Amino acid sequence: MSMQQEPDSGSVAEQQPGIGEFTLQARDGLARAGVLGTAHGTIRTPVFMPVGTQGSVKAISPQDLEEVGAQIILGNTYHLYLRPGHDLVESMGGLHGFANWQHPILTDSGGFQVYSLSALRRITSEGVEFQSHIDGSKHFFAPEKVVRIQRSLNSDIMMVLDECVPYGADRPYTVQSLALTTEWAKRSRNHYPKGSGDNLLFGIVQGGFFMDLRKQSAEEITEIPFDGFALGGFSVGEKPEMMHEFVHGCTPFLPDDKPRYLMGVGTPIDILEGVAAGLDMFDCVLPTRNARNGTLYTSQGKVNIKRAEYKRDPSPLDPECDCYTCRTFSKAYLRHLYVAKELLSYRLNTIHNLAFYLRMMREIRQSILAGNFELLKARYQAQFSA
Protein backbone atom coordinates (compact mmCIF):
# COMPACT_ATOMS: atom_id res chain seq x y z
CA MET A 1 0.00 0.00 0.00
CA SER A 2 1.43 3.33 -0.97
CA MET A 3 0.94 6.72 0.58
CA GLN A 4 -2.70 7.67 0.71
CA GLN A 5 -3.70 9.78 -2.25
CA GLU A 6 -6.18 12.54 -1.84
CA PRO A 7 -9.35 12.45 -3.90
CA ASP A 8 -8.99 16.20 -4.12
CA SER A 9 -5.63 15.91 -5.87
CA GLY A 10 -6.25 17.38 -9.34
CA SER A 11 -6.00 21.13 -9.40
CA VAL A 12 -5.11 21.45 -5.74
CA ALA A 13 -2.19 19.04 -5.68
CA GLU A 14 -0.57 20.77 -8.61
CA GLN A 15 0.21 23.76 -6.46
CA GLN A 16 3.79 23.63 -5.28
CA PRO A 17 4.18 26.42 -2.77
CA GLY A 18 7.67 27.75 -2.19
CA ILE A 19 9.44 27.16 1.09
CA GLY A 20 7.54 28.95 3.81
CA GLU A 21 4.69 29.85 1.49
CA PHE A 22 1.27 29.14 2.90
CA THR A 23 -1.72 29.20 0.59
CA LEU A 24 -5.33 28.87 1.65
CA GLN A 25 -7.44 26.87 -0.76
CA ALA A 26 -10.78 26.83 0.94
CA ARG A 27 -12.65 27.99 4.00
CA ASP A 28 -15.68 26.57 5.68
CA GLY A 29 -16.72 28.82 8.51
CA LEU A 30 -13.48 29.55 10.32
CA ALA A 31 -12.01 26.21 9.22
CA ARG A 32 -9.33 26.39 6.55
CA ALA A 33 -7.71 24.05 4.05
CA GLY A 34 -4.33 25.04 2.72
CA VAL A 35 -0.87 24.03 1.64
CA LEU A 36 2.43 24.89 3.27
CA GLY A 37 5.70 24.60 1.39
CA THR A 38 8.79 23.26 3.17
CA ALA A 39 12.26 22.19 2.12
CA HIS A 40 11.10 18.58 2.14
CA GLY A 41 7.79 18.93 0.42
CA THR A 42 4.34 20.38 0.64
CA ILE A 43 2.10 19.88 3.64
CA ARG A 44 -1.64 19.81 3.10
CA THR A 45 -3.55 21.25 6.01
CA PRO A 46 -5.27 20.70 8.35
CA VAL A 47 -2.55 18.24 9.29
CA PHE A 48 -1.82 15.93 12.17
CA MET A 49 1.86 15.37 12.95
CA PRO A 50 2.78 12.12 14.69
CA VAL A 51 5.25 12.63 17.51
CA GLY A 52 8.69 11.07 17.13
CA THR A 53 10.49 12.61 20.08
CA GLN A 54 13.77 10.77 19.75
CA GLY A 55 13.87 10.68 15.99
CA SER A 56 11.47 7.78 15.85
CA VAL A 57 7.72 7.48 16.06
CA LYS A 58 7.68 4.81 18.72
CA ALA A 59 7.09 1.24 17.55
CA ILE A 60 6.85 1.92 13.82
CA SER A 61 9.13 2.55 10.86
CA PRO A 62 9.22 5.38 8.30
CA GLN A 63 7.71 2.91 5.87
CA ASP A 64 4.77 2.33 8.22
CA LEU A 65 4.39 6.09 8.52
CA GLU A 66 4.22 6.54 4.78
CA GLU A 67 1.67 3.76 4.43
CA VAL A 68 -0.49 5.31 7.05
CA GLY A 69 -0.35 8.66 5.28
CA ALA A 70 1.86 10.76 7.56
CA GLN A 71 3.00 13.97 5.86
CA ILE A 72 5.22 15.34 8.61
CA ILE A 73 6.53 14.11 11.94
CA LEU A 74 7.89 15.73 15.06
CA GLY A 75 11.28 15.47 16.69
CA ASN A 76 12.41 17.00 19.93
CA THR A 77 15.34 19.36 20.40
CA TYR A 78 15.92 18.55 24.05
CA HIS A 79 15.91 14.81 23.59
CA LEU A 80 18.03 14.72 20.44
CA TYR A 81 20.50 17.24 21.89
CA LEU A 82 21.04 14.99 24.91
CA ARG A 83 21.12 11.79 22.92
CA PRO A 84 22.65 11.12 20.46
CA GLY A 85 23.65 14.80 20.22
CA HIS A 86 22.74 17.27 17.47
CA ASP A 87 26.31 17.36 16.13
CA LEU A 88 26.17 13.64 15.53
CA VAL A 89 22.79 13.95 13.85
CA GLU A 90 24.10 16.76 11.67
CA SER A 91 27.09 14.70 10.61
CA MET A 92 24.76 11.84 9.73
CA GLY A 93 22.79 13.90 7.26
CA GLY A 94 20.56 15.80 9.60
CA LEU A 95 17.50 14.23 11.12
CA HIS A 96 16.09 13.40 7.69
CA GLY A 97 19.16 11.43 6.69
CA PHE A 98 19.80 9.95 10.10
CA ALA A 99 16.26 8.66 10.56
CA ASN A 100 15.71 8.19 6.83
CA TRP A 101 12.53 10.22 6.76
CA GLN A 102 12.52 12.31 3.60
CA HIS A 103 9.31 14.20 4.29
CA PRO A 104 8.94 17.29 6.45
CA ILE A 105 9.99 17.33 10.08
CA LEU A 106 9.03 19.79 12.78
CA THR A 107 11.15 19.97 15.90
CA ASP A 108 9.84 21.13 19.21
CA SER A 109 12.13 23.46 21.05
CA GLY A 110 12.29 21.89 24.46
CA GLY A 111 9.76 24.40 25.72
CA PHE A 112 7.49 21.56 26.72
CA GLN A 113 10.32 19.99 28.70
CA VAL A 114 10.58 23.27 30.64
CA TYR A 115 7.11 22.28 31.80
CA SER A 116 7.25 18.48 31.96
CA LEU A 117 10.70 18.29 33.55
CA SER A 118 9.99 21.16 35.91
CA ALA A 119 11.70 19.36 38.79
CA LEU A 120 14.92 19.25 36.79
CA ARG A 121 15.21 22.81 35.54
CA ARG A 122 15.83 26.41 36.54
CA ILE A 123 14.58 29.33 34.45
CA THR A 124 16.38 32.67 34.17
CA SER A 125 15.89 35.50 31.73
CA GLU A 126 18.88 34.16 29.82
CA GLY A 127 17.39 30.72 29.29
CA VAL A 128 16.78 27.42 31.03
CA GLU A 129 19.20 25.26 32.91
CA PHE A 130 18.26 21.61 32.69
CA GLN A 131 19.47 18.61 34.52
CA SER A 132 19.50 15.73 32.08
CA HIS A 133 16.84 13.15 32.89
CA ILE A 134 19.27 10.57 31.53
CA ASP A 135 22.39 11.11 33.62
CA GLY A 136 21.73 14.18 35.74
CA SER A 137 24.31 16.32 33.93
CA LYS A 138 23.58 20.04 33.66
CA HIS A 139 22.85 21.81 30.37
CA PHE A 140 21.86 25.34 29.46
CA PHE A 141 19.31 26.18 26.79
CA ALA A 142 19.23 29.73 25.52
CA PRO A 143 16.79 30.66 22.76
CA GLU A 144 19.64 31.18 20.29
CA LYS A 145 21.19 27.84 21.14
CA VAL A 146 17.88 26.08 20.64
CA VAL A 147 17.65 27.54 17.13
CA ARG A 148 21.22 26.44 16.38
CA ILE A 149 20.49 22.91 17.57
CA GLN A 150 17.40 22.75 15.39
CA ARG A 151 19.38 24.00 12.39
CA SER A 152 21.86 21.19 13.04
CA LEU A 153 18.99 18.77 13.05
CA ASN A 154 17.85 20.60 9.91
CA SER A 155 14.17 20.42 10.72
CA ASP A 156 11.84 22.00 8.23
CA ILE A 157 9.91 23.81 10.92
CA MET A 158 11.69 24.97 14.06
CA MET A 159 9.92 26.13 17.19
CA VAL A 160 11.17 28.92 19.41
CA LEU A 161 12.06 28.19 23.01
CA ASP A 162 9.13 29.15 25.21
CA GLU A 163 7.86 28.49 28.67
CA CYS A 164 4.84 26.26 28.69
CA VAL A 165 2.94 27.66 31.66
CA PRO A 166 1.50 25.03 33.99
CA TYR A 167 -2.25 24.88 34.51
CA GLY A 168 -3.27 26.75 37.62
CA ALA A 169 -0.44 29.30 37.34
CA ASP A 170 -1.58 32.59 38.82
CA ARG A 171 -1.74 35.85 36.96
CA PRO A 172 1.53 37.39 38.21
CA TYR A 173 3.44 34.26 37.26
CA THR A 174 1.75 34.09 33.87
CA VAL A 175 2.47 37.77 33.14
CA GLN A 176 6.12 37.30 33.95
CA SER A 177 6.33 34.08 31.95
CA LEU A 178 4.64 35.69 28.99
CA ALA A 179 7.20 38.49 28.96
CA LEU A 180 9.98 35.91 28.99
CA THR A 181 8.42 33.94 26.13
CA THR A 182 8.09 37.11 24.05
CA GLU A 183 11.67 38.13 24.78
CA TRP A 184 12.93 34.69 23.86
CA ALA A 185 10.86 34.74 20.67
CA LYS A 186 12.49 38.01 19.59
CA ARG A 187 15.94 36.69 20.34
CA SER A 188 15.20 33.52 18.41
CA ARG A 189 14.12 35.42 15.31
CA ASN A 190 17.00 37.88 15.58
CA HIS A 191 19.43 35.01 15.76
CA TYR A 192 18.01 33.56 12.58
CA PRO A 193 16.41 36.34 10.55
CA LYS A 194 13.62 35.51 8.17
CA GLY A 195 14.90 34.38 4.80
CA SER A 196 18.36 33.37 5.98
CA GLY A 197 17.74 29.68 5.45
CA ASP A 198 15.29 26.99 4.48
CA ASN A 199 14.30 26.17 8.04
CA LEU A 200 11.02 27.82 8.94
CA LEU A 201 10.65 29.29 12.40
CA PHE A 202 7.37 29.43 14.30
CA GLY A 203 6.53 31.64 17.25
CA ILE A 204 4.49 30.44 20.22
CA VAL A 205 1.68 32.25 22.01
CA GLN A 206 1.35 31.65 25.74
CA GLY A 207 -0.64 33.53 28.36
CA GLY A 208 -2.06 30.68 30.41
CA PHE A 209 -5.78 30.83 31.01
CA PHE A 210 -6.23 34.57 31.04
CA MET A 211 -7.87 35.69 27.84
CA ASP A 212 -6.43 39.20 27.93
CA LEU A 213 -2.95 37.77 28.43
CA ARG A 214 -3.47 35.42 25.51
CA LYS A 215 -4.41 38.40 23.40
CA GLN A 216 -1.39 40.33 24.59
CA SER A 217 0.90 37.40 23.89
CA ALA A 218 -0.58 36.90 20.44
CA GLU A 219 -0.10 40.58 19.62
CA GLU A 220 3.51 40.55 20.78
CA ILE A 221 4.41 37.32 19.05
CA THR A 222 2.69 38.11 15.77
CA GLU A 223 4.63 41.35 15.52
CA ILE A 224 7.69 39.22 14.97
CA PRO A 225 8.10 37.96 11.39
CA PHE A 226 7.66 34.27 11.99
CA ASP A 227 6.69 31.75 9.33
CA GLY A 228 3.83 30.44 11.41
CA PHE A 229 2.25 30.80 14.82
CA ALA A 230 1.51 28.28 17.48
CA LEU A 231 -0.73 28.20 20.50
CA GLY A 232 1.16 26.64 23.39
CA GLY A 233 0.26 25.86 26.96
CA PHE A 234 -2.90 23.91 26.22
CA SER A 235 -3.89 20.43 27.33
CA VAL A 236 -1.91 20.89 30.51
CA GLY A 237 -4.68 19.75 32.83
CA GLU A 238 -7.56 22.09 32.03
CA LYS A 239 -10.99 20.78 31.13
CA PRO A 240 -11.48 20.24 27.37
CA GLU A 241 -14.29 22.81 27.25
CA MET A 242 -11.98 25.38 28.74
CA MET A 243 -9.31 24.62 26.19
CA HIS A 244 -11.81 24.86 23.33
CA GLU A 245 -13.04 28.19 24.64
CA PHE A 246 -9.55 29.66 24.85
CA VAL A 247 -8.48 28.26 21.51
CA HIS A 248 -11.49 29.88 19.87
CA GLY A 249 -10.65 33.06 21.71
CA CYS A 250 -7.05 33.09 20.49
CA THR A 251 -7.29 32.48 16.77
CA PRO A 252 -8.77 35.90 15.88
CA PHE A 253 -5.45 37.38 17.01
CA LEU A 254 -3.40 35.21 14.67
CA PRO A 255 -2.68 36.38 11.12
CA ASP A 256 -4.92 34.80 8.54
CA ASP A 257 -2.17 34.21 6.01
CA LYS A 258 0.16 32.12 8.15
CA PRO A 259 -0.15 28.53 9.36
CA ARG A 260 -1.54 28.16 12.86
CA TYR A 261 -0.42 25.31 15.04
CA LEU A 262 -2.12 24.05 18.19
CA MET A 263 0.67 22.37 20.13
CA GLY A 264 0.19 19.06 21.88
CA VAL A 265 -3.47 18.66 21.00
CA GLY A 266 -5.29 16.38 21.18
CA THR A 267 -8.19 13.99 21.17
CA PRO A 268 -10.18 13.68 17.94
CA ILE A 269 -12.75 16.06 19.41
CA ASP A 270 -10.06 18.58 20.43
CA ILE A 271 -8.68 18.54 16.90
CA LEU A 272 -12.12 19.04 15.35
CA GLU A 273 -12.65 21.99 17.68
CA GLY A 274 -9.24 23.34 16.76
CA VAL A 275 -9.98 23.11 13.06
CA ALA A 276 -13.35 24.75 13.67
CA ALA A 277 -11.51 27.62 15.35
CA GLY A 278 -9.27 28.05 12.32
CA LEU A 279 -6.17 26.08 13.25
CA ASP A 280 -4.14 24.17 10.70
CA MET A 281 -1.61 21.98 12.46
CA PHE A 282 -1.77 19.57 15.36
CA ASP A 283 0.47 17.11 17.14
CA CYS A 284 -0.19 14.83 20.04
CA VAL A 285 1.24 11.73 21.68
CA LEU A 286 -2.23 10.36 22.32
CA PRO A 287 -2.62 8.09 19.28
CA THR A 288 0.84 6.62 19.69
CA ARG A 289 0.97 6.41 23.48
CA ASN A 290 -2.57 5.13 23.76
CA ALA A 291 -1.78 2.53 21.13
CA ARG A 292 1.00 1.22 23.34
CA ASN A 293 -1.32 1.29 26.33
CA GLY A 294 -4.15 -0.55 24.61
CA THR A 295 -6.60 2.27 23.86
CA LEU A 296 -7.54 2.29 20.20
CA TYR A 297 -9.56 4.83 18.22
CA THR A 298 -12.25 3.42 15.96
CA SER A 299 -15.36 4.40 14.07
CA GLN A 300 -17.22 2.95 17.06
CA GLY A 301 -15.37 5.20 19.53
CA LYS A 302 -12.55 4.24 21.85
CA VAL A 303 -11.80 0.56 22.26
CA ASN A 304 -9.78 -0.81 25.15
CA ILE A 305 -8.36 -3.85 23.44
CA LYS A 306 -7.45 -5.66 26.67
CA ARG A 307 -11.07 -6.04 27.69
CA ALA A 308 -12.30 -9.58 28.28
CA GLU A 309 -15.18 -9.12 25.86
CA TYR A 310 -12.74 -9.29 22.93
CA LYS A 311 -11.16 -12.57 24.01
CA ARG A 312 -12.95 -14.59 21.33
CA ASP A 313 -13.90 -11.78 18.96
CA PRO A 314 -12.95 -12.73 15.39
CA SER A 315 -13.98 -9.37 13.92
CA PRO A 316 -11.53 -6.69 12.85
CA LEU A 317 -10.81 -3.84 15.23
CA ASP A 318 -12.57 -1.35 12.99
CA PRO A 319 -14.50 -2.65 9.98
CA GLU A 320 -14.37 0.84 8.47
CA CYS A 321 -10.58 1.05 8.67
CA ASP A 322 -8.35 -0.05 5.81
CA CYS A 323 -5.06 -0.05 7.73
CA TYR A 324 -2.78 -3.08 7.77
CA THR A 325 -3.86 -4.00 11.29
CA CYS A 326 -7.57 -3.95 10.51
CA ARG A 327 -7.16 -5.66 7.15
CA THR A 328 -5.18 -8.50 8.66
CA PHE A 329 -6.01 -9.33 12.28
CA SER A 330 -8.92 -10.04 14.61
CA LYS A 331 -9.68 -8.26 17.85
CA ALA A 332 -9.04 -11.55 19.64
CA TYR A 333 -5.51 -11.66 18.26
CA LEU A 334 -4.82 -8.00 19.01
CA ARG A 335 -6.05 -8.56 22.55
CA HIS A 336 -3.82 -11.59 22.91
CA LEU A 337 -0.77 -9.67 21.67
CA TYR A 338 -1.47 -6.84 24.09
CA VAL A 339 -2.12 -9.06 27.09
CA ALA A 340 0.96 -11.18 26.32
CA LYS A 341 3.03 -8.00 25.92
CA GLU A 342 4.16 -9.15 22.50
CA LEU A 343 6.15 -6.47 20.69
CA LEU A 344 3.99 -6.77 17.60
CA SER A 345 1.13 -5.37 19.68
CA TYR A 346 2.78 -1.97 19.91
CA ARG A 347 3.41 -1.79 16.21
CA LEU A 348 -0.03 -2.95 15.05
CA ASN A 349 -1.84 -0.72 17.53
CA THR A 350 0.28 2.29 16.60
CA ILE A 351 -0.29 1.72 12.91
CA HIS A 352 -4.01 1.61 13.50
CA ASN A 353 -4.30 4.67 15.74
CA LEU A 354 -2.22 6.78 13.38
CA ALA A 355 -4.21 5.48 10.41
CA PHE A 356 -7.36 6.55 12.23
CA TYR A 357 -6.06 10.03 13.07
CA LEU A 358 -4.60 10.64 9.63
CA ARG A 359 -7.71 9.44 7.85
CA MET A 360 -9.75 11.76 10.03
CA MET A 361 -7.48 14.64 8.99
CA ARG A 362 -7.94 13.77 5.32
CA GLU A 363 -11.69 13.70 5.84
CA ILE A 364 -11.54 17.03 7.60
CA ARG A 365 -9.61 18.57 4.73
CA GLN A 366 -11.95 17.12 2.15
CA SER A 367 -14.99 18.31 4.07
CA ILE A 368 -13.61 21.86 4.19
CA LEU A 369 -12.95 21.76 0.47
CA ALA A 370 -16.48 20.44 -0.02
CA GLY A 371 -18.02 22.90 2.40
CA ASN A 372 -19.51 20.38 4.80
CA PHE A 373 -17.06 20.42 7.67
CA GLU A 374 -19.72 20.96 10.34
CA LEU A 375 -21.45 17.78 9.24
CA LEU A 376 -18.25 15.78 9.58
CA LYS A 377 -17.50 17.34 12.93
CA ALA A 378 -20.93 16.38 14.22
CA ARG A 379 -20.41 12.82 13.04
CA TYR A 380 -17.16 12.49 14.98
CA GLN A 381 -18.62 14.14 18.03
CA ALA A 382 -21.37 11.56 18.05
CA GLN A 383 -18.79 8.81 17.70
CA PHE A 384 -16.74 9.97 20.67
CA SER A 385 -19.38 11.38 22.98
CA ALA A 386 -18.89 9.59 26.25
Place this chain on the structure above:
RNA sequence: GGAGGGGUUCCCGAGUGGCCAAAGGGAACAGACUGUAAAUCUGUCGGCGUAAGCCUUCGGAGGUUCAAAUCCUCCCCCCUCCA
Protein backbone atom coordinates in the same frame (compact mmCIF):
# COMPACT_ATOMS: atom_id res chain seq x y z
C1' G B 1 10.91 -48.59 57.38
C1' G B 2 13.96 -44.18 59.56
C1' A B 3 15.16 -38.74 59.72
C1' G B 4 13.86 -33.98 58.27
C1' G B 5 10.85 -30.30 55.63
C1' G B 6 6.11 -28.79 54.01
C1' G B 7 0.48 -28.23 52.90
C1' U B 8 -2.15 -20.33 53.54
C1' U B 9 -7.40 -16.76 50.07
C1' C B 10 -7.15 -18.35 41.47
C1' C B 11 -1.29 -19.19 41.35
C1' C B 12 3.49 -18.24 43.86
C1' G B 13 4.47 -16.84 48.67
C1' A B 14 4.88 -14.03 53.86
C1' G B 15 2.71 -14.70 58.44
C1' U B 16 4.04 -18.91 64.06
C1' G B 17 -1.60 -16.65 70.03
C1' G B 18 -5.11 -11.06 69.57
C1' C B 19 -3.23 -5.08 65.65
C1' C B 20 -5.32 -11.21 60.18
C1' A B 21 -10.09 -11.43 55.43
C1' A B 22 -4.45 -12.53 56.21
C1' A B 23 2.13 -8.80 53.56
C1' G B 24 4.27 -8.94 48.73
C1' G B 25 4.30 -10.58 43.67
C1' G B 26 1.59 -12.72 39.59
C1' A B 27 -2.96 -13.62 37.17
C1' A B 28 -7.77 -11.66 36.50
C1' C B 29 -11.13 -7.42 36.03
C1' A B 30 -11.69 -2.19 35.13
C1' G B 31 -9.86 2.86 34.36
C1' A B 32 -6.36 6.76 32.98
C1' C B 33 -2.95 8.68 29.41
C1' U B 34 -3.12 15.50 25.19
C1' G B 35 4.29 20.17 22.06
C1' U B 36 6.47 11.52 25.24
C1' A B 37 11.71 10.85 31.75
C1' A B 38 5.21 6.80 29.85
C1' A B 39 5.57 -0.62 25.85
C1' U B 40 3.52 3.51 31.74
C1' C B 41 0.43 4.49 35.91
C1' U B 42 -4.03 3.83 39.07
C1' G B 43 -8.09 1.15 41.26
C1' U B 44 -10.65 -3.54 42.49
C1' C B 45 -9.51 -8.35 43.68
C1' G B 46 -13.79 -14.33 49.89
C1' G B 47 -19.45 -13.32 50.54
C1' C B 48 -23.51 -9.85 52.03
C1' G B 49 -24.24 -4.54 53.13
C1' U B 50 -24.46 2.48 51.29
C1' A B 51 -22.19 2.03 56.07
C1' A B 52 -20.91 0.61 61.17
C1' G B 53 -20.78 -4.45 60.78
C1' C B 54 -21.95 -9.58 60.10
C1' C B 55 -20.73 -14.37 57.90
C1' U B 56 -17.17 -17.96 55.71
C1' U B 57 -11.76 -18.98 55.04
C1' C B 58 -5.28 -20.70 56.13
C1' G B 59 -4.99 -29.87 54.22
C1' G B 60 -9.02 -32.81 57.59
C1' A B 61 -11.12 -33.93 62.44
C1' G B 62 -10.96 -32.94 67.46
C1' G B 63 -8.89 -30.13 71.63
C1' U B 64 -6.47 -25.95 74.78
C1' U B 65 -7.64 -20.60 75.29
C1' C B 66 -11.54 -14.85 76.61
C1' A B 67 -9.10 -15.25 71.61
C1' A B 68 -6.01 -20.09 66.91
C1' A B 69 -3.55 -19.65 60.10
C1' U B 70 -0.40 -19.55 64.52
C1' C B 71 -0.35 -24.14 70.55
C1' C B 72 -1.72 -29.76 71.45
C1' U B 73 -3.60 -34.77 69.55
C1' C B 74 -4.80 -37.99 65.67
C1' C B 75 -5.44 -38.51 60.41
C1' C B 76 -4.59 -37.44 54.95
C1' C B 77 -1.27 -35.72 51.18
C1' C B 78 3.56 -33.76 49.06
C1' C B 79 9.05 -33.13 48.97
C1' U B 80 14.33 -34.27 50.39
C1' C B 81 17.82 -37.51 52.48
C1' C B 82 19.09 -42.37 54.71
C1' A B 83 17.86 -47.60 54.42
